[in-house]
Every structure is written in C-alpha cells, then in structure tokens.
Amino acid sequence: MQSESIESCKRFIREKILQPAEFRGFEEQRTNLLNLMERAVWDHDSNSALLIGPAGCGKTTLVRSVLKELAEKKDFAKKALVINLNGLIHTDDRLSLKSMCKQMSLENVVDERVTGNFADNMALILSSLQNSDQKKALIFILEEMDLFCNHHNQSLLYNLFDLAHKNESAVFVLGVTLRLDVMDRMEKRVRSRFSYRSIYLLPVHDAVDFESRIGLCRSWLFIDTSCFNRTLCKAWNKHINKLLDENEAAYNCIKRLYDMQNNEESTKELLLHAISRLGEDNTTLSGQDFEEALQDVISDGWLQILDGLSTLEICLVIAMKQLGEVYQGDPVNFEMVYSRYLKFAKNHSSFEDCNRNTVIKAFEHLQALEIILPVTGHGAKTQSQYQLYHFQLSAQQVKSAVKRFEELPTEVQQWAELNLL
C-alpha cells in the first residue's frame, strides 16, 4: 500500500469516527417516545416524561433522532414548535424565559413587559402565542433536567408541568437527565403535576453487547468503494477482518477498555489513538498498535508529570513519600520536607544541595502542579513554611516515577529505595 493511500485511508476512518453517533438499539424506548410526541402534536394530548440514562448512553441522540423523524412528516413544522433548553447554559429562570421567547420568536412581545413573577410572564407568552397564529403544540426538551431543580422555587418546572397537567393547550415536556434521583429533587408541588412517566436508557453490559461493539469497530474501520478503488478496499477490509477476528491482542484491548468504561466514546478514543499510529513505515494495524493505544488511553498521567520535574523537585517528592511512610500519611509542611532533604544532602557530600530559597521555589512548583494540596481550615495567619499539605501520590507511584526518571543521580535512587520501616 502506498503512503498516499494510507494517509487518505486514515483521514477517511477518522472522519467516520468523529462524526456524531447515530442512534442504535433501545427500539422499545424509541417507539415509546415517538408515540408520546405524536400524540401531543396530532391529538393535542399533553404529557410529560423523563428520559434517564448514564452519561454517553445516547439520550440526546435518541431525542434528536426522534425529532428528525417527526420533522420529516408533513405539517409537523406547522403544528408543533420545539423549544430546547439546556440546564448547563440556562442557569436561571430569567435566562430560560429569554431563550424561550427567542425560540418562539416573541422577543418584541415580552421585551417591554418583563416585570412581575415568572408565572405571569409565562402566561403572557402563552397567550400571545395563541393569539398570534393557529394553535401549535409545544414540545419542551429540557436537557440536564436535574439542574433546573436548583432554580429558585423550581418555578420553571412547576409552570411547565402545570401546563402539561392542565391540558388546555397541547404541551409535551421531556426532561433528559443522567441522575436517577431526579424525582426526589423535585418539590412536592412539582412532582404532583408530573406524569411519573420515565423512560430508562440503561445500557446492558454482556457478551452480546460486546459483540455488537466489535461490529461497530468493524464498521468504523472499514473503508468503502465510494472513496477508494476496489482492490484497496478489499485488501484493507480483509486486513481489518483478520485483525478483529483473529488477533488476540487487539480483541483483548477492546475488551479490557469495554470492561472498564462501556460507553462508545472510550472505544472511539482507543481507535483514534490506534489509527494515529498508521503512517508510511507502518501501513497496517497490528495488535501492538492497539496495546500502545490502550496504554495512551488509560495511562497514569501523574507519572508523565513527574517525568518532567527537575532532580531537586524529585528529591522533595521522595522526601514527602518517606515522611508519609514514617508518620502514616499525616500532612506535612515545608520545614519537615526541607529538614529531611537537608539530612539526605548532608550525608552525601557528592550531592550539591541547594539553598533554602531555591527549595522553596521548587516546593511552590509542586504546589502549583497540585502534587500537594493545602489542608484547609487553618487560619490565614499560618506562615507559609508551616502551612500543612496533603501529599497526593502513592508510594507506588513515586517508586515507578523514580525508576522511569532519566539521569537521576545514583545516590538519589538509593535514597528513594531506602526502606524506613
């Protein structure tokens, strides 16, 4: 395979992976939601529902695919109005109201009369909406619904559910959230107006699902004849099939990651890392590529950070590790670390020690990297050198960091290996 075609191949696959996911699975839930929305739009039957599922399981994708399907039906645009609110950006009721007006294109109606409480404003909006044109069903999609529960008095939720409950005009309220306890966070008066209809998207974690994940990987890694010539396609796809079916290492990597985090995003990340290893000198994916990619995805970032420290800073880290062992993880202050470091430097005459100010700077650098975190609750009056800190790394991490570190003086290495207990 030429290097040119491998580059375009890489690009093609990456594009496929980075595209927003299509919705798959959960047929029952999808039909359920579709029916509810259809009833609201065409039968003017108000309702409310919750869509609950863990992060990255496809809640938003589900809602979007349902709305897309509805939008293709005739006169949906005439009969319904979709209003999207997201708890992450609509952080209070005033913003939500503003955004709602905008999405209903009613800005000029409300602009001059924004006084009064939320319910009045809401009523005003609805009445002007009904006056302006023929009756439209309103579909509210509340993303990150649990965050709306933090709003003052939960008045937005109260009013929306109240509308749906009264059934005067067609309203459908869908809350999308990842919290299972969202119902408990609602006030009683809000809850009583809610229909208690919940749709759960709970991903299963079993062999069948994993096989479908492998199938997904296959479909991402395949290239097709629309962009490449036939022989290339055949050769590449055969290679991918062989990789996923027969190569133990690649299969195990995907399996291991799946067992740790079974959402699609992490698998995508693994594949992105794996295909970034393709190049002129490496034209086929191998099991080793996958193993290295997995290392990249799940690697311990602390070790990488520790690799970048200077010898002096590593010495301080070692001193703190030893203090942690001696005093069973009690917090340490600068003076303790410094005296430990001095003790070491004095015993090894070949080792040049630094003056106090340089060590303070190194200590502050560790603090900036949050390798040590200050103990809170002490008064601000504590002098900086007596401020207590919690050491964030485990002894194991320090050990492997010392092993990886390049050009570490021998005496420091020996000091780090010292068994104090």
Place this chain on the structure above:
Amino acid sequence: MSASENMSIDPEEKCSEILQKLPGRHKQCRVLIDFFSTPSQIPASIFIHGNSATGKTLTVKTVLDGLKIKYVHLSCVEFDTPGLLAAKIASNLNGEYLQLSSSHNCSSLMELVENLQMASKIKNDPFVIVLDRAERLREMPSTVIPALLKLREISNMNVCVILISDLLWDRFYHGKMRFCKPLVNLFFPQYTKTECLEIIRSRKPEGVDDAFYCSYTSILLRVLYRFCRDLNELLYMANQHFVLVKKLSNDQRTIFLTLQPHLKAATQNVHLRQGIQQIQNVDQKAPNSSLISAVTAMELPYYAKFLLMAAFLASFNSPKHDRRLFAKHHGMQRKKAATSRKTVKRSSLIVGPKPFNFERLTAIFHSIADTPYLITTNLCAQLATLVNLHLITKVGFSGLNNPKFKCAVGLDFIKAVGRTVDFNVQSYIMEDF
C-alpha cells in the same frame, strides 16, 4: 469525490513549515495538524496538559495560524467569570463571521450559544476557542466546564474548545461538577536536554559565532539542568550569563573557568531572578545578605528588638524549659531514666510556633533584655507596633483579658536581628531533636 480532494490546504508543505517553527514538538504538532487540516475532523473538545514552559500554547497557536483557522485565544486568569469569557468570545466571533465590531450584549454562556448559532447560519467555517490556564475554570460555577465541553452539541456549530492547563484532568473534578471528559487528551512532555539546547541556540543573540554559542550553552546546561528544567528560566539564565563570556575566545576550558563560580551561584538562585548584580559579587561571603538588609531597613527600636526575640523564644520553646533557660539558679537537671518512650514529638522549629501569653513574654523579655526597669505600658506600645508590622500575630479571639500571641518570623530573620544588638538567640533555643 475522493477523500484527498476534500483537503483545502496542501498538507505536506504547510506541515513542514509549521514543524520547523516548533523544535521538539513534532509528535504533538502532527496530531493537531491531523485533526485541524480537514474541517469535518475537528473534535469537539481537546484537553492539552503538560508542565509549564513546554510549548503548549505556542504549538496550538502556530498550528491554527498556519492552517488559517479562525480562533480566539484567551486566558482564564484575565477573563475570570463566565460573563466576561462569553463576551470576549462573542465579540471575536462576531468580528470574524458577521463583520460586526461589537457584540450585542453577550453576558452569559446562553447568549454565546445564540451567537454561535447565528454565526453558523452565515458561514459554516470551524471556529476554535483556546482557553489558557483552564484550571481557573474550576473557580467558576460548576456548570461552566461541562457546558464548554458540550458547546458543539448544544450549539450545533462546528466549534472546538481547546483547554490548556498544567494540571491533570483528574484535578478538574471538584465539588458538584458532573462527569465530563474531553474527547481528545494530549500530553506535552518536558523538553529533553538536546531539545532544550536546540531551542536556546535558536534564540542566539545577533552577531555571535555559532560554534562559540554552542559550547557556551552546553556548559551552561550541564551545570543548571539538574536544578531547573523550566525552559523560560534556562533562557533567562543563558541571557544573563552571556555578558560574562562575550569577549572570550572559543575555547571550552576558558569559558568553563570563567563561568564556573558564577554558575555555582546561579544554581543557588534558580527562579529567584536576582539579576547579574548579585551574581557578580559572589566572592564576598554573605549568606543572607538580602535578609540582613531587610532587617536593617526596618530599624526597630532597641527594646522592640528584644521584645521580638523574646516572642520568638516564647513561641519556639516549651514553657517547661523556661526555668532552665532563663532563671539564674535553676539548679541541677534531674537525671531521668533512659528515655525509652519513643514519642513522635517534633521540634517546634519544624511544626511551627506555639501561642504564648503576655505574662510569659514580659518575663522572658526582662530576663534577656537586662534592663533596669521598663514599665509595662511601654512594652504594650512596642508590642502593638510589632503586631501591626505582622512580626507578631495575635491568636484567637481572647479579647483584652488574656491575649495570646505567636511569633511570625523565621529563625534566619531573628538571628539577623540578634546580630544587630549582639545577642546570640540560638543559644537560648532548646531543640528537641
């Protein structure tokens, strides 16, 4: 339509041009170029982390500039509320897409999303938001980080958010922040020694011989690299010390001999930026010259100095030793059985000062100051001055009845004070080591 025709920019030429500007960052650069060379392949969020001075911001900016992608770069230190952040991004966005000079009242993330939606209707070019020192985002409301990472999903525009930070992503979780993860994680490792040399040499002052600068930098780095790997600091050191060897011939030995004493001083001054003046008078032995000058500049009254020393002794000595230290006839120390009891007791010089009350302070003061008589009101006035100067701090809310104090200066400072009045403080400190 073939995939290669999709490419608007010829990658190879651009690539090599960009790579040339960024020595030692080829791998990271490649990854970014791969992502950004095709608009449809830009991920929604990228998290870039690595130690300070590893070229994170530089790489991102050079790549985006080189590929001519619209972006806005801002530091979260400067724009420290969601409102300011959104306003700045929106004004930049509107300038690029709508040719408007000002943003119309963008003061929250919601309005930013509206602006993004508007812009995407006009042109569907990708837009990149680069947020430097992203760890400061943690101080904003907990919805900000998830909202930024989901900006593409919320706004439906081809927008990419790049967060740059020194910290790991693990450190971004705090309080009530919900689970979220950037799609792509990119780590910038520290420059290796050879890369450091290459970069320092590329910043060579004008009109200097190449080979000469080469040997100068390698000598410099051989000494300093162990103490400091921060590239900015190394560059500063290289500039500072170059004056010393400017006029020498290109001979490794002479350069080394001239530099050596200065470099030894420099290792003691890494990150302190004391400048060349300090380096030039290395031969005079003055360990804490800056501290002594600070003490003399303060010019405390004679008795205030003794009061400060008394406070120091009261803070760092346990009351049980007072009798032994300060009373004239303290008698023999009673012999104890061998101290087999191993308690985890540490010297107060290490764990910090202890509070003391006013009576103890005056008692110690009178025993060390050797004054005929000094009335208490004078002492109180001096004490108040010292408290105001933050040399002594008041502890707790004990009120007027029985105020407690702590000494807030270190051993080096108090030694310098003692030297000005010929009083050896150190001999009065009981160390529990």
